[in-house]
Amino acid sequence: MNKPIIEFKNINFSYDQEDELILKNVCFSINEGQYVCLIGHNGSGKSTIAKLLCGLLNYQDGEILINGIKLNDENLEALRKDIGIVFQNPDNQFIGSTVEDDIAFGLENRCIEREKMISLVHDFSKRVGMENFLSKQPEELSGGQKQRVAIAGILALDLKIIIFDEATSMLDPQGVEEIRKLVFDMRKKDPKLTFISITHDMEEAYLADKVICLKDGEVFLNDTPENVFKHEEELKSIGLGLPFIVKIKNDLLKHGIKIDENIKNIEDLAGFLCK
Amino acid sequence: MQIKGFNIKYIYNENSIDRSTALNGVSFTFNQGDFICIVGKTGSGKSTLVQTLNALLLPSEGYVNIDEFFITGNKKLKKELLKKKDKKQKKDNKNYSNLRKKVGLVFQFPEYQLFSNSVINDVMFGPLNFGFSKEEAKTMAIKALSDVGLNENYYEKSPFLLSGGEKRRVAIAGILASNPEVIVLDEPTAGLDNKGKVEIMKVLTTLNNLGKTLIVITHDMSVVQNYAKTVIVMSEGKIVHKTIPDKLFDEVDLEEYSLEVPLFIKFKKLLKNNGFEGNLEKISSYQDLIDEIIRIKGSKLNG
Ligand SMILES: Nc1ncnc2c1ncn2[C@@H]1O[C@H](COP(=O)(O)OP(=O)(O)OP(=O)(O)O)[C@@H](O)[C@H]1O
Ligand SMILES: Nc1ncnc2c1ncn2[C@@H]1O[C@H](COP(=O)(O)OP(=O)(O)OP(=O)(O)O)[C@@H](O)[C@H]1O
Ligand SMILES: [Mg+2]
Ligand SMILES: [Mg+2]
Numbered sequence: 001m002n003k004p005i006i007e008f009k010n011i012n013f014s015y016d017q018e019d020e021l022i023l024k025n026v027c028f029s030i031n032e033g034q035y036v037c038l039i040g041h042n043g044s045g046k047s048t049i050a051k052l053l054c055g056l057l058n059y060q061d062g063e064i065l066i067n068g069i070k071l072n073d074e075n076l077e078a079l080r081k082d083i084g085i086v087f088q089n090p091d092n093q094f095i096g097s098t099v100e101d102d103i104a105f106g107l108e109n110r111c112i113e114r115e116k117m118i119s120l121v122h123d124f125s126k127r128v129g130m131e132n133f134l135s136k137q138p139e140e141l142s143g144g145q146k147q148r149v150a151i152a153g154i155l156a157l158d159l160k161i162i163i164f165d166e167a168t169s170m171l172d173p174q175g176v177e178e179i180r181k182l183v184f185d186m187r188k189k190d191p192k193l194t195f196i197s198i199t200h201d202m203e204e205a206y207l208a209d210k211v212i213c214l215k216d217g218e219v220f221l222n223d224t225p226e227n228v229f230k231h232e233e234e235l236k237s238i239g240l241g242l243p244f245i246v247k248i249k250n251d252l253l254k255h256g257i258k259i260d261e262n263i264k265n266i267e268d269l270a271g272f273l274c275k
Numbered sequence: 276m277q278i279k280g281f282n283i284k285y286i287y288n289e290n291s292i293d294r295s296t297a298l299n300g301v302s303f304t305f306n307q308g309d310f311i312c313i314v315g316k317t318g319s320g321k322s323t324l325v326q327t328l329n330a331l332l333l334p335s336e337g338y339v340n341i342d343e344f345f346i347t348g349n350k351k352l353k354k355e356l357l358k359k360k361d362k363k364q365k366k367d368n369k370n371y372s373n374l375r376k377k378v379g380l381v382f383q384f385p386e387y388q389l390f391s392n393s394v395i396n397d398v399m400f401g402p403l404n405f406g407f408s409k410e411e412a413k414t415m416a417i418k419a420l421s422d423v424g425l426n427e428n429y430y431e432k433s434p435f436l437l438s439g440g441e442k443r444r445v446a447i448a449g450i451l452a453s454n455p456e457v458i459v460l461d462e463p464t465a466g467l468d469n470k471g472k473v474e475i476m477k478v479l480t481t482l483n484n485l486g487k488t489l490i491v492i493t494h495d496m497s498v499v500q501n502y503a504k505t506v507i508v509m510s511e512g513k514i515v516h517k518t519i520p521d522k523l524f525d526e527v528d529l530e531e532y533s534l535e536v537p538l539f540i541k542f543k544k545l546l547k548n549n550g551f552e553g554n555l556e557k558i559s560s561y562q563d564l565i566d567e568i569i570r571i572k573g574s575k576l577n578g
Contacts, residue, residue: 042440
């Protein structure tokens with residue numbers, strides 16, 4: 001599957017016409033079904049890209065193509081139906097007065113029939129472990145509970161493109177793992193589902209099909225994780241670290257200890273070092 | 276200065292049908308100069324607990340004691356606690372505004388904290404509010420902003436039009452600027468890039484070395500490993516463990532609390548289980564571990 005589903009072509013963007021450019025000549029493409037991580041230092045432009053992609057911000061310069069169609073005012077509504085974003089701050093997501101209404105909101109908007117909607121709300125609230133909170137108000141939830149509800153509201157929509165903007169930043173380690181597995185299962189069931197994750201977690205980025213790294217509003221690196229994380233010094237210069245496994249391998253290599261290229265997790269590495 | 280919690284209960288919506296108990300009998304003693312990390316599953320009561328420390332939430336039962344302050348929402352208990360106290364102390368315990376000079380709290384979501392039209396005004400608010408002159412407040416704000424990695428380009432920007440990580444930095448600076456004796460931070464490193472995380476944790480460590488008490492809620496186990504002196508595990512509204520990080524990662528069944536060991540420790544355990552030849556017992560840092568692997572494997576390569 002090498003069909004580009006998202007293409008950014010020479011996008012320049014500023015929030016305020018007079019202001020400096022926030023995005024500078026941004027170009028990249030993402031294929032249908034890919035799992036892409038968008039990384040970069042604070043303020044590098046990741047959330048801005050996500051908002052442009054969902055049509056929440058208008059662009060003036062360059063082109064954004066979704067599934068080959070140029071995103072513009074006329075087709076915005078239609079294209080937006082297939083794209084969902086979980087915001088960096090879940091409070092920006094909540095519209096309903098209860099958790100149940102909230103998860104249902106997107107479904108209602110898409111005119112899903114009532115019975116199906118109810119079953120989807122129950123199914124997805126359960127999948128994120130929030131089934132016992134349906135009648136609560138979103139503001140009555142803990143930070144991690146809010147993020148779980150925001151995630152359920154998007155995952156329930158049967159979308160073609162899903163964007164997580166640091167959607168699991170407040171979850172406990174096992175919660176992060178659970179959501180990762182949930183997304184993994186959905187992608188397995190629907191190989192055409194394109195998933196974009198904005199993250200500061202390099203362990204996650206290491207698992208992606210592709211990593212796009214931003215620096216001051218420009219695409220700095222755009223490659224497989226393996227290749228992106230070869231640039232230790234460049235990443236460090238913009239304040240980013242490496243996945244643990246890559247860091248150990250690099251540090252050992254500096255002392256002449258070469259680790260087999262096929263070793264990609266710490267389980268295998270430990271085995272290798274104990275041979 | 277000590278912070279003591281005595282059998283604290285906190286119940287949200289106490290008088291309605293959807294009342295929910297978030298803290299269910301929590302007692303603790305934090306000493307001056309402690310660096311405490313609080314960890315635990317989503318919804319275990321961490322944010323609720325720390326909000327009682329500066330009286331944003333008043334315990335339904337039990338109380339927190341910090342110097343002359345007794346923090347409780349239980350009127351009968353409060354009356355009892357303040358019975359033999361002098362007028363000043365009674366007054367201090369009315370609205371707790373002096374308490375907030377002592378105990379600064381950074382919220383889990385920075386948006387809850389930001390309010391001003393510019394970053395500099397936002398950060399100056401604390402010092403101004405606590406009686407510093409405009410010049411003093413500005414100097415303090417600039418120092419705090421530089422500590423969190425924000426330079427003069429940010430001063431006049433609206434805090435609401437910043438990126439997620441930039442907002443968090445401003446929120447942290449807002450508390451640092453007031454220079455409280457106790458600094459409480461709810462997920463301070465969430466949303467920060469690696470450099471920001473390391474820099475801010477360094478600043479906190481420096482403050483701790485100067486004698487300040489640090490209380491940090493985090494889901495990042497490497498923060499616990501690298502910075503905490505004491506770690507507290509919460510579960511279902513209770514403190515279930517209070518220990519040192521090494522013991523937490525060694526002795527506690529973390530899965531039960533939705534936690535996990537940091538990768539460095541996980542890797543060390545894997546080496547041990549695979550029968551690694553080197554001596555892993557004394558290794559307490561990443562660098563030690565690398566050195567030990569090099570000692571074993573390097574000598575093999577060379578000989
Ligand atoms: N609504 C806005 N108006 C004006 N400037 C903005 C606005 N939102 C963000 N910015 C600025 O645009 C730049 C990019 O912000 P963006 O939110 O895209 O960064 P980010 O990569 O998502 O960062 P973070 O990791 O901190 O979330 C930042 O310098 C930020 O200050
Ligand atoms: N304003 C509120 N009204 C009612 N219930 C609340 C409120 N805030 C929190 N709760 C409930 O109290 C419990 C403890 O919440 P708290 O925010 O203290 O958890 P936490 O440990 O900080 O979790 P997280 O790691 O997800 O931030 C949760 O079950 C939550 O649903
Ligand atoms: Mg962002
Ligand atoms: Mg919390």
